[in-house]
Amino acid sequence: MPKPPEPRRPESLLPLPPATFDILLTLADGEQHGYAIMKAVADRTGGAVRLGPGTLYGALKRLLATGVVEEIDRRDQDGDDTRRHYRLTRFGRDVARAEAQRLARTVKAARSKGLIVPGSA
């Protein structure tokens, strides 16, 4: 009898590439299509991070393959185009949370070494 697949640990996917984490942060607010993700990332980072189509869809391809995000077909209200919308899975939310905690620990370490000056960000 084949062994059931072992449950994956979110930590097994860490550390995430920065662009991938930006995508997960955007999807934490709810489902989005590709262009909405691009705009949200650019807005949140003040234009410092602008995802190109290859970066965005390359990352989404890997996130879909690992079960971090899932896609849903939804017809846009303002047109006839059916776009794919993406949303975080439960596992994906755990991965995003684990990455956020990892980054928080890194920031804490940087602060303890005086590398982050209060009010400089």
Add this chain to the structure above:
Amino acid sequence: MRAEQVYRVLMHAYPPGFRDTFGREMTLVFRDQERDGLVARGYWIALAIDVASTAPRLWTEELYDSFRMRGTAMKLMSVLAMLVGVLETVNGLIESRAVAFGRRDGLSQVVLVLSIASAVLMTFAGLALLLRGRAARTAGRIAAIGSLATFAFMAATRPMMSIAATGVGLAFPVALLVTLFVKRGPADRAAVS
């Protein structure tokens, strides 16, 4: 050429499976960007950098995934075709250096160029066996037919090869063609993009 056509040409830098899955979405993104006035001169530089930095990894992933998902016969044919193609290309190039110093007639030099062309086409046909998508399959068939036709022409105009070498040179592209025309199994169709 319209901006969207330029964009579509650039998207051909990505592997066929990736384009099949996300090509339409990427085009819709471009139309949104155009509508929002984001397609300016700097846009194309940023896009070219994005394509150059992401396409190699996507090609590697697609080839790896396709190889993993293919049946044993398909894998074997693909690897053999690429191996024979590369070896024949190298052999042809080494010979062409010798031709440059020797006294070969024009026909011999044409035959040499054809043998290199045949080997390069065979390499492409082998690569196409691993790729997903109709375009890759069509390109593979054309490459295999081209390789076969080139080799047949070579063998007819200058029958200087051994029977064994001629047999392999003709039989291998035929075997490749058969493999390329055989309907792929579900595992092949489901190759991860």
